[in-house]
Amino acid sequence: QVQLVEYGGGSVQAGGSLRLSCAASGYSYRTKCMGWFRQAPGKEREGVAGISRADNTYYADSAKGRFTISQDNAKATVYLEMNSLTPEDTAIYYCAAAESSSWPWCGDWGLFNVWGQGTQVTVSS
Secondary structure (H helix, E strand, O other), rough: OEEEEEOOOOOEEOOEEEEEEEEOOOOOOOOOOEEEEEEEOOOEEEEEEEEOOOOOEEEEOOOOOOOOEEOOOOOOOOEEEEOOOOOHEEEEEEEEEOOOOOOOOOOHHHOOEEEEOOEEEEOOO
């Protein structure tokens, strides 16, 4: 299965920006979607953004208009550009992949089944 390693977390003040990167190895024909999730302290993990092989993108309401997911297939890397960050965006951010023999809808967060180790994002007020 695909292996995922995240980079780019850190601390930023409210209103600032960060870009997360996810280096993927072991892509196969089963790797249909890539995405980003996050888990804040005391909360469940939630989907943030997803992208299909055809570059169709999907966002959680909390991310729309502020976050942008993209991918560079040549570099096997997925990015999450985050702008206008608020303290509510503080969380561990996970890169994820959906591996399937079919063609899932990449906005269905429940289909993601491979995870990176996570990277901390802290937004201070």
